[in-house]
Amino acid sequence: MTPWTKPEQTEEFFCPFCGGNEDSTPKETFAVRPDKTKPDARGWSLRVVPNKFPALISKGEVIRSENGLFLSVSGVGEHEVLIETACHSESLADLPAERVADLFRAVKLRTLKFKSDKKNLCVQFFKNHGMAAGASLEHSHSQIIAMPVISKQLKEQLDGAKSRFKELGRCVYCEIMEAELKTGARVISENLDFVAIAPFAPRFAYETMILPKNHSARYEETSNDTLASLARIYKDISFRINSLLNNPPYNMTIHTAPLNNNQHDKSFHWHMEIWPVTTRVAGFEWGSGFHINSVSPEKAATAMREVQPL
Amino acid sequence: MTPWTKPEQTEEFFCPFCGGNEDSTPKETFAVRPDKTKPDARGWSLRVVPNKFPALISKGEVIRSENGLFLSVSGVGEHEVLIETACHSESLADLPAERVADLFRAVKLRTLKFKSDKKNLCVQFFKNHGMAAGASLEHSHSQIIAMPVISKQLKEQLDGAKSRFKELGRCVYCEIMEAELKTGARVISENLDFVAIAPFAPRFAYETMILPKNHSARYEETSNDTLASLARIYKDISFRINSLLNNPPYNMTIHTAPLNNNQHDKSFHWHMEIWPVTTRVAGFEWGSGFHINSVSPEKAATAMREVQPL
Secondary structure, three states, X not given: OOOOOOOOOOOOOOOOOOOOOHHHOOOOOEEEOOOOOOOOOOOXXXXXXXXXXXXXXXOOOOOEEEEOOEEEEOOEOEEEEEEOOOOOOOOHHHOOHHHHHHHHHHHHHHHHHHHOOOOOOEEEEEEEEOHHHOOOOOOOEEEEEEEOXXXXXXXXXXXXXXXXXXXXXOOXXXXXXXXXXXXXXXXXXXXXXXXXXXXXXOOOOOXXXXXXXXXXXXHHHOOHHHHHHHHHHHHHHHHHHHHHHOOOOEEEEEEOOOXXXXXXXXXXXXXXXXXXXXXXXXXXXXXXXXXXXXOOHHHHHHHHHHOOOO | OOOOOOXXXXXXXXXXXXXXXXXHOOOXXXXXXXXXXXXXXXXXXXXXXXXXXXXXXXXXOOOEEEEOOEEEEOXXXXXXXXXXXXXXXXXXXXXXXXXXXXXXXXXXXXXXXXHOOOOOOXXXXXXXXXXXXOOOOOOOEEEEXXXXXXXXXXXXXXXXXXXXXXXXXXXXXXXXXXXXXXXOOOEEEEOOOEEEEOOOOOOOOOOEEEEEOOOXXXXXXXXXXXXXXXXXXXXXHHHHHHHHHOOOOEEEEEEOOOOOOOOOOOOOOOEEEEEEOOOOOOHHHHHHOOOOOOOOHHHHHHHHHHOOOO
């Protein structure tokens, strides 16, 4: 199937992300397309557009209010969709590494753009693949949200890393990588720039963490060559997960340092997380914040290592 | 359907929780049953048994180990299942209030039992109703887990409440209740002993929090009469959720103070949380720890208040 073939668009089936349907989305903010083509016309291989149903809106001021016990902040920020292919049936893991690199470079460019607006304190890039992983549209895409607050999850990671740094003067993620590479039991694969591990005490079965080998707090400072390397290890991990679990739904996120605040640059280390969705998170997990995971990270790493790579 | 009618048990359909199949579960640790009946025989209306596939095992010592960066604790604790009815097709919300009260009293008794073993630091009671909420068996049941650590979620609540208490000398949950009852905008219903609110900044649409009106940190110290009152407000809330959302899958949890540690008794306040499962939690939520919820708590409370009560 070439990128320009799309399923017949009928009243029952219409996909706003398919090539040829560019007018069903807001205007593109970035695209990878041949020089001769025009914005919002056919011809692109990657297209970034504002989310039509955004969680945060771009316009307006960030107002922090306190009503007695109840603190709130206005939902002002950015929410964009990265359409990873014009072809309805292609999935990210199947694209050539260079096109996956295009996606990761687009995430960098949009992060830099959002960083130029001081109201955005952090960005969250994420991908939901498959309905069970929360995707509302089947057509391959990911999303990026810029927020006027530091996310709860990022704050926990920043605080943990900062406290370890104060004690030992080292980035804890560098320490973890060193320890993991030494024993190898939880290492899944590596290349020149990245290592993929099954993290100690993972929430989900086959959860994978990809870390840049050289210390770096900021995804947006990663060179385009290094992002090509990230694309290669991402494809490698996806292939292993897909082979083992028969193309499961999955989620992917990137954690990167706050945008306009350098105080975590020595202690924090950006990283990507990928996990297949194999079970339902339920009352125990939401109640306790603990996760019951029946596959140990050592067992998961062994199984993933044993997959014959691409 | 009387409690003793059960679907025909065939090779394709066999339910270990149905009355008559008592020998398919581990031996009961507690039951509500007529005096003349024997343990693990027919005749019960509520039956508590160890989980056949426990997340934590009862035997063994709690060993805390540190392997360089990686801390762990042995999975020693308790994991029991509360079978809420002998009848396959009954659901908890449909039982008479007195039988729901039996369940809540059983949770109290098992909590007291687990508390007598000093290795258990906290308990988590929870219910998954429906497959989408994580229930692996259709037959109405809930679960209780005793753990050798304070759960992450409970620790966050304890720490937050403690810090507010240090500042103002008051329980923050008492403060919240007072503020909510004053404006009423997020109050769903109340009785003599409990108030049910749509909490400020809820994770899930129609999430509901039920709080005892009198300050109490410990669920296990609640009187049996007060637990009958809890059963009535639980049934009221379930009815409202079921009417509005057409019997959705849901989760329920109780947060209560650590078992053998009184330092939170003034600052913490036990409470129940109930939320229907209407969406899939996805990459953004797991990555950020924030939840996108399209129903404001004020709107949810209004809709729930407007349901004609039982």
